[in-house]
Amino acid sequence: MSPKIVDRQAKRAEIARIALDVFAEHGVDATIEQVARAAKIGKGTVYEYYRSKTELIFGSVLTYFEQLDQLTQDASQQFDNPEQRLRFEVKRIVKRLLGDKRYSQIVVGVLRMTNTKEGRLIDRTLNREVNRRFVALITKRILEGISHGVFRPEIAKQTEVLAMNMIAFTDGLWFSYYLERGKINLEEQLDLYLHIFFQHLRKTPSASADEKVVHPRETMAAKGSHDF
Amino acid sequence: MSPKIVDRQAKRAEIARIALDVFAEHGVDATIEQVARAAKIGKGTVYEYYRSKTELIFGSVLTYFEQLDQLTQDASQQFDNPEQRLRFEVKRIVKRLLGDKRYSQIVVGVLRMTNTKEGRLIDRTLNREVNRRFVALITKRILEGISHGVFRPEIAKQTEVLAMNMIAFTDGLWFSYYLERGKINLEEQLDLYLHIFFQHLRKTPSASADEKVVHPRETMAAKGSHDF
Amino acid sequence: MSPKIVDRQAKRAEIARIALDVFAEHGVDATIEQVARAAKIGKGTVYEYYRSKTELIFGSVLTYFEQLDQLTQDASQQFDNPEQRLRFEVKRIVKRLLGDKRYSQIVVGVLRMTNTKEGRLIDRTLNREVNRRFVALITKRILEGISHGVFRPEIAKQTEVLAMNMIAFTDGLWFSYYLERGKINLEEQLDLYLHIFFQHLRKTPSASADEKVVHPRETMAAKGSHDF
Amino acid sequence: MSPKIVDRQAKRAEIARIALDVFAEHGVDATIEQVARAAKIGKGTVYEYYRSKTELIFGSVLTYFEQLDQLTQDASQQFDNPEQRLRFEVKRIVKRLLGDKRYSQIVVGVLRMTNTKEGRLIDRTLNREVNRRFVALITKRILEGISHGVFRPEIAKQTEVLAMNMIAFTDGLWFSYYLERGKINLEEQLDLYLHIFFQHLRKTPSASADEKVVHPRETMAAKGSHDF
DNA sequence: GATGAATGAGCATTCATTCAT
DNA sequence: AATGAATGAATGCTCATTCAT
Numbered sequence: 026m027s028p029k030i031v032d033r034q035a036k037r038a039e040i041a042r043i044a045l046d047v048f049a050e051h052g053v054d055a056t057i058e059q060v061a062r063a064a065k066i067g068k069g070t071v072y073e074y075y076r077s078k079t080e081l082i083f084g085s086v087l088t089y090f091e092q093l094d095q096l097t098q099d100a101s102q103q104f105d106n107p108e109q110r111l112r113f114e115v116k117r118i119v120k121r122l123l124g125d126k127r128y129s130q131i132v133v134g135v136l137r138m139t140n141t142k143e144g145r146l147i148d149r150t151l152n153r154e155v156n157r158r159f160v161a162l163i164t165k166r167i168l169e170g171i172s173h174g175v176f177r178p179e180i181a182k183q184t185e186v187l188a189m190n191m192i193a194f195t196d197g198l199w200f201s202y203y204l205e206r207g208k209i210n211l212e213e214q215l216d217l218y219l220h221i222f223f224q225h226l227r228k229t230p231s232a233s234a235d236e237k238v239v240h241p242r243e244t245m246a247a248k249g250s251h252d253f
Numbered sequence: 254m255s256p257k258i259v260d261r262q263a264k265r266a267e268i269a270r271i272a273l274d275v276f277a278e279h280g281v282d283a284t285i286e287q288v289a290r291a292a293k294i295g296k297g298t299v300y301e302y303y304r305s306k307t308e309l310i311f312g313s314v315l316t317y318f319e320q321l322d323q324l325t326q327d328a329s330q331q332f333d334n335p336e337q338r339l340r341f342e343v344k345r346i347v348k349r350l351l352g353d354k355r356y357s358q359i360v361v362g363v364l365r366m367t368n369t370k371e372g373r374l375i376d377r378t379l380n381r382e383v384n385r386r387f388v389a390l391i392t393k394r395i396l397e398g399i400s401h402g403v404f405r406p407e408i409a410k411q412t413e414v415l416a417m418n419m420i421a422f423t424d425g426l427w428f429s430y431y432l433e434r435g436k437i438n439l440e441e442q443l444d445l446y447l448h449i450f451f452q453h454l455r456k457t458p459s460a461s462a463d464e465k466v467v468h469p470r471e472t473m474a475a476k477g478s479h480d481f
Numbered sequence: 482m483s484p485k486i487v488d489r490q491a492k493r494a495e496i497a498r499i500a501l502d503v504f505a506e507h508g509v510d511a512t513i514e515q516v517a518r519a520a521k522i523g524k525g526t527v528y529e530y531y532r533s534k535t536e537l538i539f540g541s542v543l544t545y546f547e548q549l550d551q552l553t554q555d556a557s558q559q560f561d562n563p564e565q566r567l568r569f570e571v572k573r574i575v576k577r578l579l580g581d582k583r584y585s586q587i588v589v590g591v592l593r594m595t596n597t598k599e600g601r602l603i604d605r606t607l608n609r610e611v612n613r614r615f616v617a618l619i620t621k622r623i624l625e626g627i628s629h630g631v632f633r634p635e636i637a638k639q640t641e642v643l644a645m646n647m648i649a650f651t652d653g654l655w656f657s658y659y660l661e662r663g664k665i666n667l668e669e670q671l672d673l674y675l676h677i678f679f680q681h682l683r684k685t686p687s688a689s690a691d692e693k694v695v696h697p698r699e700t701m702a703a704k705g706s707h708d709f
Numbered sequence: 710m711s712p713k714i715v716d717r718q719a720k721r722a723e724i725a726r727i728a729l730d731v732f733a734e735h736g737v738d739a740t741i742e743q744v745a746r747a748a749k750i751g752k753g754t755v756y757e758y759y760r761s762k763t764e765l766i767f768g769s770v771l772t773y774f775e776q777l778d779q780l781t782q783d784a785s786q787q788f789d790n791p792e793q794r795l796r797f798e799v800k801r802i803v804k805r806l807l808g809d810k811r812y813s814q815i816v817v818g819v820l821r822m823t824n825t826k827e828g829r830l831i832d833r834t835l836n837r838e839v840n841r842r843f844v845a846l847i848t849k850r851i852l853e854g855i856s857h858g859v860f861r862p863e864i865a866k867q868t869e870v871l872a873m874n875m876i877a878f879t880d881g882l883w884f885s886y887y888l889e890r891g892k893i894n895l896e897e898q899l900d901l902y903l904h905i906f907f908q909h910l911r912k913t914p915s916a917s918a919d920e921k922v923v924h925p926r927e928t929m930a931a932k933g934s935h936d937f
Numbered sequence: 938g939a940t941g942a943a944t945g946a947g948c949a950t951t952c953a954t955t956c957a958t
Numbered sequence: 959a960a961t962g963a964a965t966g967a968a969t970g971c972t973c974a975t976t977c978a979t
Contacts, residue, residue, distance in 0.1 A: 033942095052367070057970065067944040069972080078970065136431075137365040152432040189429065189437060190445050194418075197425025201417065203367075204380040209417065217418050221449040285953065286962095295961040297956085306953065508821075513974065514941095523940035525977085534974065593821040595736070595887075608888040645885065645893060646901050650874075653881025657873065659820075660836040665873060673874050677905040717963095741949065751965040753951080762949065944976080948969105955965080 037074045040064055041088040044081055049127035053082055053134035079138065086131050090154055093122075107170035108226070112219055114162065119195050119215060123202050132199065156192055163188035167226065176226045187226075194218050265302045265312070268292050272313040277355035281310055281362035307366065314359050318383055335398035336454070340447055342390065347423050347443060351430050360427065384420055391416035395454065404454045415454075422446050493530045496520050497544040500537055505583035509538055509590035535594060542587050546611055549578075563626035564679055570618065572671055575651050579658050579667065588655065612648055619644035623682065632682045643682075650674050721758045724748050725772040728765055733811035737766055737818035763822065770815050774838055777806075791854035792907055798846065800899055803879050807886050807895065816883065840876055847872035851910065860910045871910075878902050 043064040047055045057078055061068045075081040104110040122128045135152075164184040170176035180187065198218075201209045271292040275283045285306055289296045303309040332338040350356045392412040398404035408415065426446075429437045499520040503511045513534055517524045531537040560566040578584045591608075620640040626632035636643065654674075657665045727748040731739045741762055745752045759765040788794040806812045819836075848868040854860035864871065882902075885893045 036942095052365075056968085068970090069944050070942075072971065073942070073944095133364045133367060136361045152429075156429075186438075186441060186445060190422075190442055193425035193429050193442060194422045194446075195425065196428040197421035197423065200424040200428070201380070201384075201421050203364075210414075213414060214418055214421060217414060218422075221453040224452060225449045284951090289962095296963095297954090297961050298959080300954070301959070301961095512972090517941095525940050525942095525975090526938080528975070529938070529940095589820045592817045592887075593736075595817060608885070612885075642894075642897060642901060646878075646898055649881035649885050649898060650878045650902075651881065652884040653877035653879065656880045656884070657836075657840075657877050666870075669870060670874055670877060673870060674878075677909040680908060681905040720963095740947085752949095753965050753967095754963075756950070757963070757965095940977105940979085942976100942978090945973100947972090950970100951968090952965100953967100955963100956961105957963095958961085 033074070037084070038088060040066075040071060040074050041081070041084040045085040045089055045127055045131075048082065048085060048134060049130045052130055053137065057081070082134055082138070086135065087154070089127060089131055090158070093155075093158060106175070107166045107173055108175060108223055111163065111166035111170075112223070114166070115191065115195070115219065116212075116215055118159075119198065120211065123199050123211065129199070129203050132203075156189070159192055160185060160188040163191060170226065175228065177228050180226055187222075191218075191222060261302070266316065268294070268299060268302055269309070269312040269316040272309055273317055273355055273359075276310065276313060276362060277358045280358055281365065285309070310362055310366065314363060315382065317355060317359055318386070321383070321386060334403070335394045335401055336403060336451055339391065339394035339398075340451070342394070343419065343423070343447065344440075344443055346387075347426065348439070350423075351427055351439065357427070357431050360431075384417070387420050388413055388416040391419060398454065403456065405456050408454055415450075419446075419450060489530070493540070494544065496522070496527060496530055497537070497540040500541040501545055501583055501587075504538065504541060504590060505586045508586055509593065513537070538590055538594065542591060543610065545583060545587055546614070549611075549614060562631070563622045563629055564631060564682070567619065567622035567626075568675055568679070570622070571647065571651070571675065572668075574615075575654065575671060576667070578651075579655050585655070585659050588659075612645070615648050616641055616644040619647060626682065631684065633684050636682055643678075647674075647678060717758070721768070722772060724750075724755060724758055725765070725768040729769040729773055729811055729815075732766065732769060732818060733809075733814045736814055737821065741765070766818055766822070770819065771838070773811060773815055774842075777839070777842060790859070791850045791857055792859060792910070795847065795850035795854075796903055796907070798850070799875065799879070799903065800896075802843075803882065803899060804895070806879075807883050813883070813887050816887075840873070843876055844869060844872040847875060854910065859912065861912050864910055871906075875902075875906060 040060070044060045047060045047063045051059065057071055058068050060081070061071050064071070071081065075084060104113060167176060167180065167184045167187060171178050171181055195215075198209075198211065198214055201214075202211060268288070272288045275288045275291050279287065285299055286296050288309070289299050292299070299309065303312060332341060395404060395408065395412045395415060399406050399409055423443075426437075426439065426442055429442075430439060496516070500516045503516045503519050507515065513527055514524050516537070517527050520527070527537065531540060560569060623632060623636065623640045623643060627634050627637055651671075654665075654667065654670055657670075658667060724744070728744045731744045731747045735743065741755055742752050744765070745755050748755070755765065759768060788797060851860060851864065851868045851871065855862050855865055879899075882893075882895065882898055885898075886895060
C-alpha cells in the first residue's frame with residue numbers, strides 16, 4: 026500500500042529541529058527556502074509537513090520547549106535542601122536559556138507574530154506552555170521547602186504567584202541580557218533576586234547560610250561578578 | 254540658529270510623533286506610506302527627514318522615551334519617605350507603560366530589528382537610553398533612603414545593580430502582561446517584588462509598616478484587575 | 482481480451498466518471514489530488530491511467546458525451562410528426578444540458594484549455610464529437626419530415642447547415658443562461674427559435690398548427706422560469 | 710505640489726489596452742510581468758493602477774467593450790430600409806468580433822473567472838454591459854421597421870426577447886467558430902439565421918425581396934459560401 | 938500495479954527606496 | 959523643499975509530475 030514508508034511524525038520533527046536552527050541564525054525572517062535548503066529537502070516538501078510558515082515556526086518553537094523538559098526535569102539530586110536545589114536549578118535554566126541563541130530568536134519571533142492573526146493564537150499558547158513547566162518546578166520546590174521546615178507555611182497558598190514573579194524576573198533578565206549582551210552581570214542579578222526571593226520564603230530571614238552553593242564555574246559573560 | 258533649521262527639527266520631531274502612533278496602531282509593519290498619510294505629507298518627504306525606515310523607527314522610539322522623562326520627573330512630592338515615594342513612582346511608571354499600546358509596539362519593534370544590520374546598533378542604544386532614566390531615579394531614591402536612615406548604608410555601593418534588578422523585573426512583567434493580557438495580576442506581582450526588594454534595603458527587615466500605601470485596593474487573591 | 486485489459490479500461494472509465502463530478506464541483510482547477518481522493522486511489526495511480534491532467538480532463542469530457550448518447554437516442558416515440566418530435570427532443574436535450582452543472586464546467590474547462598498546446602488538439606476533437614451526435618439527430622428528423630411531406634424537399638441538401646445553425650443557437654443559449662442564470666427565459670427563447678426555424682422548414686409557413694405541444698406552460702412575457 | 714504630473718486616468722487606460730493585447734495573445738494566464746513588460750513599465754507600476762490581476766482583467770475587458778461602442782454606433786447610413794440596415798450591422802459586428810482574437814480571449818477569460826469569488830461579480834456585469842449595447846441597437850431597428858411598415862406591429866412588445874435571441878445565436882456562432890475555426894461557414898450560418906429571423910418579423914413572410922444586400926466581399930473564412 | 942513522498946518551477950503581490958519635476 | 963510615480967527584489971505558497979518502493 027504505502028510503498029515509500031516515511032515516519033511522517035519523525036520527519037515533521039526533524040524539519041522543526043532544523044528550522045529552529047535556521048530561525049536561530051537568521052530570525053524568523055528566514056525564508057522557507059532557507060529552511061528547506063538546510064534540511065536538504067525541496068521547498069514543497071516543507072509544505073508537505075507544515076501548512077504554512079507560521080505553523081512551521083509554531084512547530085519549531087514547540088520542539089524547542091519539548092527539549093526544555095530535560096532542563097527542568099533531570100535536576101541535580103546533589104542537594105537535599107530545597108532552597109539550594111531550586112537556586113541551582115533556576116540558575117542552571119536561566120544560564121542555559123540566555124546563552125542559547127535559539128531561545129532569544131524564538132522569543133523575538135513569537136513577539137513579532139503578535140500583530141498577525143495567526144500569531145495571536147500562538148503566542149499565548151506558547152507562553153502558557155513555557156510557564157507551565159517553570160511554575161510546576163518552582164511550586165514543587167517551595168512545597169518541599171515548607172515540608173522540610175525551611176520555608177514559611179503561609180506561602181503555600183501563593184506558590185503560583187511566587188513562581189510567576191520569578192518568571193517575570195528571569196524574562197526581564199533575558200531582555201536586558203539580549204539587548205546589552207555583556208553589559209549586564211547575569212550571575213550578580215540572579216543572585217540578588219534569589220537572595221531577596223528566598224529571604225521572603227524563609228522562616229528566619231537572616232539565616233541565609235548557604236547563598237553561594239552553585240558552582241561558580243558556570244558564570245557566563247560575567248564581567249566582574251561581584252559575588253556579594 | 255536660522256529659522257529653517259528649527260523648522261526642520263520641528264518637522265522631524267512631528268513626523269516621529271505621528272509615526273509613533275501609526276506604529277502603535279499597526280506595529281512596525283506599518284508602511285512608510287501609512288505614516289506619510291497620517292502626517293499628511295508625501296511619501297518622499299518622509300525620506301527628506303529620515304534616511305530609512307529603520308531610522309524613522311529609531312526616531313519615533315526616541316521621541317517616546319523623551320516623553321517618558323515626564324514620567325520619571327514630576328514624581329509626587331506627597332511622600333517624604335523615600336521608600337513610599339519610590340514605591341509610588343515605580344508603580345505609576347509601570348502602570349502607565351504597560352497600559353500604553355505604544356510602549357508594547359515599540360518594544361516589539363525594537364526587538365525585531367535585532368536581526369538587521371541597522372537594528373543591531375539601535376537596540377542597544379535605545380536600551381541604554383531607557384535604562385539610564387530609571388537607574389537615575391532609583392539610585393536617587395535609594396541614596397535618599399540611606400541618608401534618611403531607613404535603608405542600610407551598605408547598599409550604597411550597589412545602587413546600580415539594584416536598579417537594574419528592578420528594571421529586569423518590570424521588563425519581565427511587561428512581557429507576561431503583554432502575552433497573557435488579563436491572566437497576570439499586575440498589582441499583585443508588583444507588590445510582591447517591591448515587598449521583597451525593600452525588605453532587602455531596610456535596616457529592620459520586619460518593619461514594613463506601610464507596604465500598601467498606594468492604591469491598596471488589589472491584593473494577592475485578586476485575578477483580572479487591569480483598571481488603570 | 483485478457484481480463485486485465487478489461488480491468489484497466491473499466492478503471493480508466495471510472496476515474497473519468499469521478500473526475501467529471503469533481504470538475505463539475507470545483508471547475509477544472511480541481512487538483513489531481515482531489516480527483517484521486519474522490520476516487521479513493523493514490524495520486525500516482527491517476528497517472529497510471531492518464532498521462533497528464535489535460536488527458537484526464539479530455540477523458541472525463543468524453544465520458545460525459547458518451548452519456549449524452551442516451552439523450553439523443555431514446556427519444557420519445559410518442560410523436561409521429563417529425564417536427565413535434567424534434568421540437569420535443571431539442572427542448573429535452575437543452576434543458577437537461579443547461580440544468581447540468583457538469584456540462585457548464587466541461588464547456589468552460591475545455592475553453593480554457595484552448596491556450597495550451599495540448600488543449601488545442603482537444604477542443605476541436607471534442608467539439609466535433611459533440612456536434613456529430615446532434616447533427617445526426619437533426620438531419621435524421623429533417624429527412625423524416627421531408628419524406629412525411631411536411632418539410633420542403635429543397636432543404637434536404639442543407640440539413641447539415643441547418644443542424645449547425647440550431648447547435649449554434651443552443652450553444653449561445655447556454656452561454657446567456659450560464660452567465661445570467663435567472664435573467665434569461667430559457668423556454669421562451671427556445672420556443673422563439675424553434676418557431677422561426679420550423680417556419681423555414683415547412684411547406685406552408687403559416688400552418689404552424691401545433692407549435693406548443695411540449696410543456697406549453699411558459700410563453701413570451703414570463704420571466705424567471707427555470708423549473709426543469 | 711505634484712511634481713510628476715501624470716494623467717492617471719489615461720495611464721490606467723493605456724495599461725488596460727496593452728493588457729488586452731497581451732491577454733489576447735496568451736490568454737488571461739498571461740503574467741502580470743508579461744503585461745508590465747509589454748507596457749514597458751515595472752511590475753509594481755501595474756499595481757499602482759490596478760489593485761489585482763482580476764481588476765486588471767476586468768479593466769481591460771471594459772476597455773474593449775468601450776471600443777465596441779463604435780461598432781454599434783456609426784452604422785452605415787447607406788440603407789434606408791431598417792431590415793437591410795440591421796442585417797448589415799449585425800453581420801458587420803459579428804464578423805469583426807469573431808475575427809478579433811481579443812474578443813475570444815476575453816470571452817474565455819471571463820468564463821474561466823466564473824469559478825472565483827471575484828470573477829462571479831465580474832462576469833455578470835460584463836455580460837450585461839455587452840448585451841445592453843446590442844439589445845439597444847436591435848430594438849431600435851425593429852421599432853424603426855415597424856414604423857416603416859415593413860415589420861409586424863405585434864412584435865413591438867417582444868423586441869427584447871428577439872434581441873436576446875439574436876444575441877444567443879451570435880454567441881453560439883462565436884463558440885463554433887472559435888472551436889472549429891475554419892470549419893464553419895460564418896456567412897452562411899449568419900445568413901440562414903437572419904433569413905428566418907426577418908421572415909418572422911415581416912408582414913409578408915414570403916416577400917424577402919432583398920436578402921443579399923450586404924456586400925459579399927466581407928465573407929470571412931468562408932469555404933464555399935452557398936449564398937442560398 | 939499502486940502509492941504517496943518529493944519536488945521546484947511559477948506567480949501574485951508588497952513595499953522600501955529612488956528621483957524627476 | 960516637497961512630492962508621488964516608478965520600480966523590482968523578495969517571498970510564501972500551489973500543484974502537476976516523477977519515481978523509489
